[in-house]
Amino acid sequence: xxxxxxxxxxxxxxxxxxxxxxxxxxxxxxxxxxxxxxxxxxxxxxxxxxxxxxxxxxxxxxxxxxxxxxxxxxxxxxxxxxxxxxxxxxxxxxxxxxxxxxxxxxxxxxxxxxxxxxxxxxxxxxxxxxxxxxxxxxxxxxxxxxxxxxxxxxxxxxxxxxxxxxxxxxxxxxxxxxxxxxxxxxxxxxxxxxxxxxxxxxxxxxxxxxxxxxxxxxxxxxxxxxxxxxxxxxxxxxxxxxxxxxxxxxxxxxxxxxxxxxxxxxxxxxxxxxxxxxxxxxxxxxxxxxxxxxxxxxxxxxxxxxxxxxxxxxxxxxxxxxxxxxxxxxxxxxxxxxxxxxxxxxxxxxxxxxxxxxxxxxxxxxxxxxxxxxxxxxxxxxxxxxxxxxxxxxxxxxxxxxxxxxxxxxxxxxxxxxxxxxxxxxxxxxxxxxxxxxxxxxxxxxxxxxxxxxxxxxxxxxxxxxxxxxxxxxxxxxxxxxxxxxxxx
Amino acid sequence: xxxxxxxxxxxxxxxxxxxxxxxxxxxxxxxxxxxxxxxxxxxxxxxxxxxxxxxxxxxxxxxxxxxxxxxxxxxxxxxxxxxxxxxxxxxxxxxxxxxxxxxxxxxxxxxxxxxxxxxxxxxxxxxxxxxxxxxxxxxxxxxxxxxxxxxxxxxxxxxxxxxxxxxxxxxxxxxxxxxxxxxxxxxxxxxxxxxxxxxxxxxxxxxxxxxxxxxxxxxxxxxxxxxxxxxxxxxxxxxxxxxxxxxxxxxxxxxxxxxxxxxxxxxxxxxxxxxxxxxxxxxxxxxxxxxxxxxxxxxxxxxxxxxxxxxxxxxxxxxxxxxxxxxxxxxxxxxxxxxxxxxxxxxxxxxxxxxxxxxxxxxxxxxxxxxxxxxxxxxxxxxxxxxxxxxxxxxxxxxxxxxxxxxxxxxxxxxxxxxxxxxxxxxxxxxxxxxxxxxxxxxxxxxxxxxxxxxxxxxxxxxxxxxxxxxxxxxxxxxxxxxxxxxxx
Numbered sequence: 001x002x003x004x005x006x007x008x009x010x011x012x013x014x015x016x017x018x019x020x021x022x023x024x025x026x027x028x029x030x031x032x033x034x035x036x037x038x039x040x041x042x043x044x045x046x047x048x049x050x051x052x053x054x055x056x057x058x059x060x061x062x063x064x065x066x067x068x069x070x071x072x073x074x075x076x077x078x079x080x081x082x083x084x085x086x087x088x089x090x091x092x093x094x095x096x097x098x099x100x101x102x103x104x105x106x107x108x109x110x111x112x113x114x115x116x117x118x119x120x121x122x123x124x125x126x127x128x129x130x131x132x133x134x135x136x137x138x139x140x141x142x143x144x145x146x147x148x149x150x151x152x153x154x155x156x157x158x159x160x161x162x163x164x165x166x167x168x169x170x171x172x173x174x175x176x177x178x179x180x181x182x183x184x185x186x187x188x189x190x191x192x193x194x195x196x197x198x199x200x201x202x203x204x205x206x207x208x209x210x211x212x213x214x215x216x217x218x219x220x221x222x223x224x225x226x227x228x229x230x231x232x233x234x235x236x237x238x239x240x241x242x243x244x245x246x247x248x249x250x251x252x253x254x255x256x257x258x259x260x261x262x263x264x265x266x267x268x269x270x271x272x273x274x275x276x277x278x279x280x281x282x283x284x285x286x287x288x289x290x291x292x293x294x295x296x297x298x299x300x301x302x303x304x305x306x307x308x309x310x311x312x313x314x315x316x317x318x319x320x321x322x323x324x325x326x327x328x329x330x331x332x333x334x335x336x337x338x339x340x341x342x343x344x345x346x347x348x349x350x351x352x353x354x355x356x357x358x359x360x361x362x363x364x365x366x367x368x369x370x371x372x373x374x375x376x377x378x379x380x381x382x383x384x385x386x387x388x389x390x391x392x393x394x395x396x397x398x399x400x401x402x403x404x405x406x407x408x409x410x411x412x413x414x415x416x417x418x419x420x421x422x423x424x425x426x427x428x429x430x431x432x433x434x435x436x437x438x439x440x441x442x443x444x445x446x447x448x449x450x451x452x453x454x455x456x457x458x459x460x461x462x463x464x465x466x467x468x469x470x471x472x473x474x475x476x477x478x479x480x481x482x483x484x485x486x487x488x489x
Numbered sequence: 490x491x492x493x494x495x496x497x498x499x500x501x502x503x504x505x506x507x508x509x510x511x512x513x514x515x516x517x518x519x520x521x522x523x524x525x526x527x528x529x530x531x532x533x534x535x536x537x538x539x540x541x542x543x544x545x546x547x548x549x550x551x552x553x554x555x556x557x558x559x560x561x562x563x564x565x566x567x568x569x570x571x572x573x574x575x576x577x578x579x580x581x582x583x584x585x586x587x588x589x590x591x592x593x594x595x596x597x598x599x600x601x602x603x604x605x606x607x608x609x610x611x612x613x614x615x616x617x618x619x620x621x622x623x624x625x626x627x628x629x630x631x632x633x634x635x636x637x638x639x640x641x642x643x644x645x646x647x648x649x650x651x652x653x654x655x656x657x658x659x660x661x662x663x664x665x666x667x668x669x670x671x672x673x674x675x676x677x678x679x680x681x682x683x684x685x686x687x688x689x690x691x692x693x694x695x696x697x698x699x700x701x702x703x704x705x706x707x708x709x710x711x712x713x714x715x716x717x718x719x720x721x722x723x724x725x726x727x728x729x730x731x732x733x734x735x736x737x738x739x740x741x742x743x744x745x746x747x748x749x750x751x752x753x754x755x756x757x758x759x760x761x762x763x764x765x766x767x768x769x770x771x772x773x774x775x776x777x778x779x780x781x782x783x784x785x786x787x788x789x790x791x792x793x794x795x796x797x798x799x800x801x802x803x804x805x806x807x808x809x810x811x812x813x814x815x816x817x818x819x820x821x822x823x824x825x826x827x828x829x830x831x832x833x834x835x836x837x838x839x840x841x842x843x844x845x846x847x848x849x850x851x852x853x854x855x856x857x858x859x860x861x862x863x864x865x866x867x868x869x870x871x872x873x874x875x876x877x878x879x880x881x882x883x884x885x886x887x888x889x890x891x892x893x894x895x896x897x898x899x900x901x902x903x904x905x906x907x908x909x910x911x912x913x914x915x916x917x918x919x920x921x922x923x924x925x926x927x928x929x930x931x932x933x934x935x936x937x938x939x940x941x942x943x944x945x946x947x948x949x950x951x952x953x954x955x956x957x958x959x960x961x962x963x964x965x966x967x968x969x970x971x972x973x974x975x976x977x978x
Contacts (some may be wrong), residue, residue, distance in 0.1 A: 048629055049622075050580050051613065056626055057574035060639075066572075083555075085546035087663050088577075089599075089614075091539050107605040110578075114600040114616070114651035124540065126577075126601070133538075137545055140537055152548075161604035174576050288695065314832065 004355060023358070026294055031238035035289055039168045042297045042358055043445040044284070053166035053173030059258070060359065061284065063209045063305040065176060068283050069155050071207050071302070072178050075200045081180055083152040086133045088126040088156070095132045097257040098142070104224025105129075108161045126159035129278065131225070133191055134181055135258035142272060144263050145185055149193065150272075153180035158280075169285030170242065172487060176281040178245075183260060183272040190273035194230070197247045197277045198463070201232060209300040209407065210234055210286050213435075215460035215484055218447055227251035232279070233484075235458050236289045239433030241459060241486035244286055245279035266302040290414050297360025300384050300404040302409050306341040308333060308399055309361045313349050313368035326367050329395060336396035338403070357382060362406050363399065383410055422484075428453045428473060434457075435489065441472035447483070449474045456485045499610050500576075512847070515783055520727035524778055528657045530819045531786045531847055533773070542655035542662030549848065550773065552794040554665055557772050558644050558698055560791070561667050570640040570669055576623045577645070578613040584621045584924075586746040594711025597650045615648035618767065620714070622895050623670055624747035631761060633752050634674055638682065639761075642669035647769075658774030659731065659978055665770040667734075672749060674762040679738055679762035683719070686736045686766045687952070690721060698789040699723055700907040701733060702924075704949035704973055705935055716740035721768070722948050722973075724907045725778045728922030730948060730975035733775055734768035778978075780872070780904050786849025787872050789899050790892040795830040797822060797888055797920040798850045802838050802857035818866070825885035827892070846871060852888065865935060872899055917942045917962060922976065924948075929972040930961035936972070938963045945974045956959050 025034035039045060042060030057065065073083065089112060096102045105128045112124040118299075127133055137276035140284075142150055158177040166172055180197070181489060184190040198214060205212055210232045212293070223246060232245040255261070255271040263271055291298040301307050310333075312319075312326035326342055333340040343352045349366070356364060366378040376389045377396045383406055390398040422435040431454055440446060440461075447458055450473060461483055512530060514523035528534060533550030546554065562572065578601060594617045616622055622642075631639055646665040655661055669686070673679040687703060694701055700737045701723045711718035712735060721734040744750070744760040753759055780787040789863040790796050799822075801815035815831055822829040830850075832841045838855070845853060855867040865878045868887070872895055879887040910922040920943055929935060929950075936947055939962060950972055957971045 004916060046626060046629075048626065049576055050583060050625060051576060051578055052574035054578060056576065059571040059573055062572055062574050082548040083551055084548055085551050085665075087538055087540060087543035087545065088648075089540055089543060089663070094539055109605065110601045110613075111603040112599045113602045116596040116598065116652075124599075137535060137537065140535075159577075163605075174578070176574075 003229065021074055022292055023296060025259075027237060027292065031236070032409055034294075035285075035292075036168070038288060038292050038296055040429040042288075042360065044288070044297075045168050047168060053162055053171070055168055055172060055174075056073075056080050057087070057176075060305065064284055064287070064299070064303055065281060067303050067305065068208065069178070071204055072155065072279070076153050076180060078097060079151070079196055079200060080183075080483075081153045081372035084136070084152045084154050084334075085156065086102050086127075086130050086154060088127055090127055090133045090391060092123045092125065094136055095125055097132065098225045098254055101131065101254075105160075108163075110161055118273055121221070127156070128158055128160050129177075130154065130156070130179055130181070131254055131276070135254055135260060138181075138183060138272075139258050139260045142183055142260055145265060148183055148185050148262060148272065149189060150183040151180070152182070152194075153178065153277075167285075167489075169281045169288070178277075178279045180275075180277040182275045183255070184274070185262070185264070185270070187251060187270070189272050190251070190275050193275045194247055194249055194460070195316040201245070201277075206411060207300070207302040208283060208287060209302075209411040209414055210244065210283070210290060211411070211418040213459075213484065214247075214463035216463055217246075217460045218444070218458050220444065220447075221460075223248050225250065225253050230430070230463055231460055233435075233486075234286055234290070235421045235435045236489055237417070237421075238284075238289075238489070239421060239487070241435060242282060242286055242289070242489045244282050245277065247277045248275060250274040250276070290417075291410060292360070295354075296358030298410070299360035299362060301362045301407045304360065304362050305339060306356075306361045307339040307403055308341075308363040308365055309352075309356045310340065310365045311349050311356075312342070312343040312344065313353050313366055318369050319432075322369055322372065325372055329365065329367060329392075332396050333399055335338060336400060338396065338399055353380075363394075363402055363426070365399070381406060383413075426470070426473060431456070435484060435486045437482060437484055438473040438481045439468060439470040440481050441475055441477045441479045442481050443475075446472055446474035450483070450485060456487050459484045512783055512785060516726060516781065520725070520778075523783075524774075524781075525657070527777055527781050527785055530967055531777075531849065533777070533786075540662070542651055542660070544657055544661060544663075546665075549794065550586065550643065553773055553776070553788070553792055554770060556792050556794065557697065558667070560693055561642075561644065561768070564693055565642050566667060568640070568685055568689060570642045570671075573625070573641045573643050573685065575616075577616055579616055579622045581612045581614065582623055582920065584614055586621065587714045587743055587923060588746075590620065590714035590743075594649075597652075599648050599650060616645070617649045619643065619645070619647075619664075619668055619670070620743055620765070624749060626745055627670075627672060627761075628747050628749045631672055631749055631751050634754055637674050637751060637761065638678060639672040639673055640669070640682075641671070642667065642766075648923040656774075656978075658770045658777070660738065661770070662945045667766075667768045669764075669766045671764045672744070673763070674751070674753070674759070674761070676740060676762050677737075679740070679764050682737055682764045683736055686764070690734070690736075690766075696789070696791040697772060697776060698791075698903055699733065699772070699779060700900070700904040702948075702973065703736075703952035705949050705952055706735075706949045707933070709936075710947065710949075712737050714739065714742050716742055719952055720948055722975075723775050723779070724910045724975070725775075725978055726906065726910075727778075727978070728910060728924075728976070729978040730924060730946075731771060731778070731978045732781060732948075733771050734766065737764060739763040739765070763765055777916050779906075780899060781849070784843075785847035787899070788849035788851060790851045790896045793849065793851050794828060795845075795848070795850045796828040796892055797830075797852040797854055798841075798845045799829065799854045799856060800838050800841050800845075801831070802855055804858040807858050810879045811856060811858055811861065814861055818854065818856060820851060820879075821885050822888055825889065825950050826889055827885065842869075852891055854884075854888070870895060872902075915959070915962060920945070924973060926971060926973055926977045927962040928959040928968045929970050930964055930966045930968045930971050932964075935961055935963035939972070939974060943974055944975050948973045948975060 025037045027034045046056040081187045110126040215231045217229040227249040230247045233241050252271040260272045261269045312322045330342045364380040375392045379388050424437040472479050514526045516523045535545040599615040644667050647664045704720045706718040715737040719736045722730045741760040749761045750758045801811045819831045853869040864881045868877050913926040961968050
């Protein structure tokens, strides 16, 4: 039996999973199956849609994605980016203009060849990313140096025909995607944009409680068409890395084939320098994977659709009194800007605890008669399970402080786990399943050798300065260059 | 030369059109060309994208669309609908399950036949609407009467291979689309949903200042697969009708082929009854068409991204003083919840007036030294052009009242125009280009005759009771049934 939670004065609604769903898998024992189970039982997405790798965003998952999108919009609006929305379909000839780019995507695009009953004159493809949709238009939009920088972004779905095993949020064929695209007068201004992107990312990741490293990809692993690529990599509890996004400096690599030129102050025509920043629904996957536990999701307060759930613990003969008090608390918290939900379903409190733990709601407020008489409310943290008694009178302040504390501690804990999962090694033998740090002379031959011998990918060299003075793990020559490698999720 | 408006303390940004763009066409003389010109020069969309009928949402147009989307979200959330997001691609076999439906769309869908370099085993189509994507999943989601009503909606882009001439927002091949889909225990509950949709629509249309009629389509013009269809039709200044959306009662027409069944309280299995409600980016087109004038857009305050623009009228030697006062006014209005922009560009005020008139900003606030000394601000309404002096001290209240007044008057004016553009006729000869009201006996033969002889479409019979006692315009028999006909945009 399914049920629905729609208190009259609440705007949070779900298609809830059945009550008393057991989480069978243990995160520490089989991370991969645990992940699949949590995603399904918390009802974040429905994978039963009849096209592989194209999943349905169910209400609860979609709310989390929308919270992330709105964080992104806020930060990109605040840095003077303009939101646009480009068409889905790209004509084959436009797509083919930048040679490396098409080579990189050729094997994984979906092709529209017919409309109605007739074949199309020019085949159209579903955007795998939007460079080739946007840049013909940028060539029309940019005329003079006064038009620059041009800073745009869009949030759309993109399509890639993944041949590897699909996994909800992490490897799918229809991808909910954020992409910013910027044009600049020169390389220096584009570099300033890349740094701005780093700053924006750091604010966002703090909200999402996701630790990450910025790693400059090797030349043989950069984005097709890019001058360089910086990967945004996190570490999953399985010891595998997960790329959450990437920031690219294109230099003039796209502006030349797409002829995006401007007239500078001296009247000379120059090609613009371009950058992009992309992130995807993998952010949802990372939140699930990093914070979840054997009871279900654990959502950071800044992402949670419901930050605090009130459970009235009804005593016989006094239900009216407790219900009333619960509704008062609800109203007060709502007023104070807390995303609060009151669970008035006619089931016993234990079942409700179970359900909201599965859904990852950061804070549970238990309101029973005994506490009420003492002027208290019981808080139960989802992340630590800690219970504490708080003054009812000061409840909205206490809830807000507690949510802030949870937010800070969740990030700190995740950061600590990532740090502990990262080790420096000086030999390629017997490597642990972790994020591995090692010296590299910088030569491609040694890089490829590292990848082959370790059976892992080089993620890249850190953007932030990490002092290193050692030897290339492959050739043994002294080097100050570090490289991170890992198995990827 | 393009320019950009990014005051340090403002979050409104555009890719602005050049200053001093002349609107050449007159709305009254050539509505169609005037519409195209306004859309282009106000920079709502860019039609130069290299796929016909697939336009780029530029920042200003996208903000208007997003304002409309967020109005829709608010109303549908408030009526306990749950937002979902279904995949874009639908397998051919799922699409073909409801026979009328596929017949209705067969000639206008885009087909994905290849992925990477290989042909697909099962062809996929781009959703023209999402019944056939959603209903196989609804069959999994709905089990018991306790799961009903199931009320969902999504806001996505849909795709139709239009063969008629395309027109921005009004007839495009990639369509920004809202669709709600509901399942109910029986016909009565589905009918209640249809009525709720009427109520929701009436609130929304009031915000958008769009008058409309609810017209029940003829049997030969209903949505493919529907039991009945109610069109939401407005009248454009050209005398042509524009369908803004539609509300459908499906009965069991889809639940049977898709096997969406529930167990009722007696343990019997029954098919659900379904309804849908769809609206599209045509709403933007309607706002442009109905309210715009020979100077450009006129946006209803509830839709406008910028509701009030402050133009500091700088006096020589006193620029600092006026600028400071303008920024104070800006801060005050922002504080009061007004979407305000301050135009600090280094161009003369007249050029700015021109520019913001083109963009349709409802209220212009001119702040000059002379007014300031008297403690006054000049308000200029975009809709009427009326100027008035207001106390600076009370400015934020006055601005809010004025915006409310504009909102109410814009709707009233549009309603009056629609009423005046609607005439009852008793002969099919020499018909004016208007929304025409006439008697109809209700028989298909007469209906088809009316359409042929008038060279117009029957839009349908009014949902709201309009007393009529006359004759069928075709066969002359007495009838109490009315029908509206028009040429469609």
